[in-house]
Amino acid sequence: MFIRYLRTILIFYRGLWVPSGLVTLFSCLAIFYISINQIRDHKEFYGVLMFTAPFFWIKTFTNLLMLLYLIKFKAHEMYFYANLGVRKRELMMTAFLIDYLLFFSALFLVSLCLKLPLISR
Amino acid sequence: MMSRLEVDSVNLEFGEKRVLSDIYMRFETGKVSGILGRNGCGKSCLLRIIFGTLQARYSNVRFNGKAVLRPFRNPKMLRYMPQDSFIPKYLRLKNILELYSCSLAELLNDFPEYAREPNMPFGYYSFGQKRLIETWIILKSPSEFVMLDEPFSYIMPVHVEKLKGVIKNEKSGKGIIITDHLYRDLLDVSDDLYLIADGASLPIRDPVDLKRYGYLA
Numbered sequence: 001m002f003i004r005y006l007r008t009i010l011i012f013y014r015g016l017w018v019p020s021g022l023v024t025l026f027s028c029l030a031i032f033y034i035s036i037n038q039i040r041d042h043k044e045f046y047g048v049l050m051f052t053a054p055f056f057w058i059k060t061f062t063n064l065l066m067l068l069y070l071i072k073f074k075a076h077e078m079y080f081y082a083n084l085g086v087r088k089r090e091l092m093m094t095a096f097l098i099d100y101l102l103f104f105s106a107l108f109l110v111s112l113c114l115k116l117p118l119i120s121r
Numbered sequence: 122m123m124s125r126l127e128v129d130s131v132n133l134e135f136g137e138k139r140v141l142s143d144i145y146m147r148f149e150t151g152k153v154s155g156i157l158g159r160n161g162c163g164k165s166c167l168l169r170i171i172f173g174t175l176q177a178r179y180s181n182v183r184f185n186g187k188a189v190l191r192p193f194r195n196p197k198m199l200r201y202m203p204q205d206s207f208i209p210k211y212l213r214l215k216n217i218l219e220l221y222s223c224s225l226a227e228l229l230n231d232f233p234e235y236a237r238e239p240n241m242p243f244g245y246y247s248f249g250q251k252r253l254i255e256t257w258i259i260l261k262s263p264s265e266f267v268m269l270d271e272p273f274s275y276i277m278p279v280h281v282e283k284l285k286g287v288i289k290n291e292k293s294g295k296g297i298i299i300t301d302h303l304y305r306d307l308l309d310v311s312d313d314l315y316l317i318a319d320g321a322s323l324p325i326r327d328p329v330d331l332k333r334y335g336y337l338a
Contacts, residue, residue, distance in 0.1 A: 004220075007220070008220070011209065011212065011220075014211065015209055015211065076203055076204075076205035076206065076207050077207055077208075077209055078174075078207075079174070079201060079202075079203045079207040080207045080208050080209060082172070082174055082193045082201070083193070083196060083200045083201065083207075083221070083259070083262075084196060084220065084221075085193065085194050085195065085196045087191075087194070
């Protein structure tokens with residue numbers, strides 16, 4: 001039952017992953033470009049997360065745009081998920097939660113690869 | 122065991138306009154119930170109210186006598202095919218059938234023309250083909266009641282006849298609720314018939330009633 005529920009949410013997220021993945025990729029690249037420049041120029045650097053806030057809001061803004069797009073142009077597709085027992089609100093909230101998890105996981109992974117701390121004193 | 126789905130006391134308004142006000146319908150497993158009505162009379166809205174995705178000012182939907190708030194939360198009880206194509210285009214036919222617990226072999230038995238393309242994404246099919254597949258999937262999915270909004274529209278006549286055969290076979294295990302403007306096809310398959318006129322539901326016992334109530338000229 002839970003597996004089917006999760007699968008339904010992932011099917012819904014599959015329709016969003018290209019635009020949201022691009023925003024995540026752009027945000028990660030920008031954050032690390034800024035971080036590396038900050039270190040190279042010997043400016044204050046308290047970890048990668050210090051530059052995350054504006055990109056988090058960009059991510060939130062683009063997610064809201066996608067939400068509006070779904071409500072306006074994909075309303076009929078919500079019946080596909082409703083017929084599987086999943087509510088529209090549940091579907092969107094869980095999908096965006098997964099998206100934020102992927103966003104922060106990507107940030108964490110890239111910080112590990114570049115050996116930059118997420119937070120430092 | 123026979124199950125029943127009832128809807129009554131529906132009050133639906135859009136601004137000043139009262140759409141539905143005096144509705145009582147009773148559907149049973151083992152029967153096909155048809156709903157007729159002019160464009161804009163509230164047929165699709167009524168199906169969405171029963172399904173639980175449209176909030177009316179007041180409505181009462183009961184399953185075996187028990188009130189249910191959001192019937193769609195229980196797919197084993199009720200499923201609904203809306204007027205527009207509702208399956209995401211990027212899903213493959215095989216996966217869709219699996220999600221809705223339907224068998225590809227059965228689909229190919231009813232409509233062998235899909236044998237060549239079970240792995241194609243849903244967006245690959247024409248609008249009529251999509252409509253047919255969607256109708257078939259909802260009809261065949263394991264649910265006590267299914268509601269079909271205009272299943273015969275956009276489908277070629279040969280397939281309409283086959284679909285009517287599928288409906289007649291499926292009604293032995295479930296209650297089927299259909300609304301369509303192709304009233305001859307609907308009369309062919311229906312055991313019970315309702316007409317929605319002036320916001321009220323009128324049980325139709327004889328096709329002559331449709332003339333009397335002004336649905337047919």
